[in-house]
Amino acid sequence: MGHHRQARPRFSFLSTAYRTEHAVSGMIGSVQAQTDPDWELVVVDNGMSDEMARIVGSRAERDARIVLVRQPNRGAAGGINRASAESSGRYVTLLNSDDRVLPEFCARLGDVLDSRPDLAAVTCDAWFTDAATGARLPASYLENAGAPTPDPEHVLTLPELIEGPCPYYTGAVRREVWDAHGHVDDAGVTVADLHLFLRIVAAGHRMVTLPERLASYAQAPQSLSRGGPAVLAVEQARERAVRAAAARSDDPAVAAALERELRRSRHRRGVVGARVALFEGDLATARARVRAALRERTDPRTLAVAAAVLLAPGATRWAYRRSRGGKVPAPVVPVRVTDAAR
Numbered sequence: 001m002g003h004h005r006q007a008r009p010r011f012s013f014l015s016t017a018y019r020t021e022h023a024v025s026g027m028i029g030s031v032q033a034q035t036d037p038d039w040e041l042v043v044v045d046n047g048m049s050d051e052m053a054r055i056v057g058s059r060a061e062r063d064a065r066i067v068l069v070r071q072p073n074r075g076a077a078g079g080i081n082r083a084s085a086e087s088s089g090r091y092v093t094l095l096n097s098d099d100r101v102l103p104e105f106c107a108r109l110g111d112v113l114d115s116r117p118d119l120a121a122v123t124c125d126a127w128f129t130d131a132a133t134g135a136r137l138p139a140s141y142l143e144n145a146g147a148p149t150p151d152p153e154h155v156l157t158l159p160e161l162i163e164g165p166c167p168y169y170t171g172a173v174r175r176e177v178w179d180a181h182g183h184v185d186d187a188g189v190t191v192a193d194l195h196l197f198l199r200i201v202a203a204g205h206r207m208v209t210l211p212e213r214l215a216s217y218a219q220a221p222q223s224l225s226r227g228g229p230a231v232l233a234v235e236q237a238r239e240r241a242v243r244a245a246a247a248r249s250d251d252p253a254v255a256a257a258l259e260r261e262l263r264r265s266r267h268r269r270g271v272v273g274a275r276v277a278l279f280e281g282d283l284a285t286a287r288a289r290v291r292a293a294l295r296e297r298t299d300p301r302t303l304a305v306a307a308a309v310l311l312a313p314g315a316t317r318w319a320y321r322r323s324r325g326g327k328v329p330a331p332v333v334p335v336r337v338t339d340a341a342r
Contacts, residue, residue: 009065010038011106011172012089015097016079018046021055023098023218028059028066030100030216036107037065042086043097045070046079077184080192084182092178094193095170098131098218105214109172112152112210120205121197123171125150126215140213141168150209158201158249159257161194162242163264167207169193170215177205190237198245228276235269267296274309283313 013031017024024043031041045052048070060066069086071078080094091113095101105124112122128137128144142150145165156167173182173196181199184192200207239262246258270293277286290309293302308316 007088009040009089010036010110011040011091011093012087012175013039013041013093013095013101014080014083014087015041015095016044016046016076016083017049017052017056017097018073018076018079019049020097021049021051024052024055025059027095027097027100028056030102031095032059032063033103034101034106035103036110038110039106040065040067040087040089041095042067042069042083044079044083044086046076046082047073075186075189077186077189077192080184080189084178090175091172092175092182093170093172095215096217099170100216101170102214102216104212105170108210108212108214112208113172113174116208118206119174119208120177120200121171121173121207122210123167123197123207124210124212124214126168126170126217127213128219129216131218136216137219141217142209150211152208152210155206155208156197156201157253158198158245158251159253161198161201162246162254162257163261166191166194167197167209168215168217171207173200188237188241190234191241194238195241198241202245202248228272228279231272232269232276235265235272239265263296267293267302270294270296271302271305274305278309278313278317281317283309286313 015024015027028041028043031039043056043066045056045068053068053070056066056068060068067086069082071082074082084092091110093101093105093109109122109124113119116122125143126141128139128141129135130137142165147165161167169192177200181203182196184195188195197207242258242261246254249255270289270291274286274290274293277283277289286309290302290306294306
């Protein structure tokens with residue numbers, strides 16, 4: 001027997017689906033496995049895929065808590081905003097169509113928000129999984145980002161969000177706060193989660209991160225030719241987001257955090273940009289970018305990249321291409337909401 005959709009469920013999961021027919025059933029199943037059944041799942045078929053409509057529609061026919069919305073492809077931002085407009089839950093959660101939540105997700109995050117009316121949002125840690133096999137990888141999202149174990153009593157500050165790892169994107173946001181700050185635009189969709197959290201905290205709201213791993217994120221390795229430019233785009237979008245958030249504050253700690261983050265970003269863009277340019281055969285750009293990175297930091301990794309680019313570019317490019325069969329993997333970089341556009 002199917003569930004009857006309630007007028008206002010506790011949770012609304014928002015998922016935009018595009019070319020993820022292979023994974024969307026797993027995402028839906030993870031929501032259906034929640035120990036707290038008071039939820040709705042709005043899936044936007046963001047591209048009018050007959051196969052996506054068949055998969056999601058068959059689930060929706062058996063479970064009224066699942067809502068299928070179809071529209072031409074309007075990008076990840078258009079999909080998220082449409083799902084938001086069709087939802088009504090008290091707590092709003094973003095969930096990529098190829099990611100999952102663990103069974104205790106709603107119960108745990110919902111209980112925190114129910115018992116803490118001072119909080120606007122709560123996030124958690126997540127498992128990384130191999131996109132090809134589904135196996136859990138050794139490090140969690142926060143561990144991979146180099147973050148310490150979260151203290152669930154610690155309220156996140158604007159400086160921490162500006163220069164620290166972005167909290168995992170699948171959290172829970174109170175409806176009234178989501179309605180005020182959750183709109184996604186095309187320009188910022190690659191870091192939509194960071195934009196959201198920055199706006200929430202900059203507006204004076206409070207949010208915390210739980211240490212539990214209550215979600216899973218499918219991590220697919222990318223070649224440098226494909227992943228490198230994506231990393232650069234994310235860095236540029238992140239820089240715009242933190243600049244905008246810092247501009248809303250006159251706190252000296254915020255200004256100091258912004259300066260440190262901008263230096264980190266320039267260094268990161270220099271290192272990755274040098275590698276991308278080198279393997280594209282643009283030696284002049286590779287040298288300019290590695291020199292830019294050295295102006296920000298001279299750690300062993302940066303010095304190694306500089307040596308490869310400045311002293312032995314041809315041999316380095318040949319060795320990497322040969323060792324990787326013509327493809328060079330980019331560093332694993334958590335990119336969250338952007339995956340909705342994959």
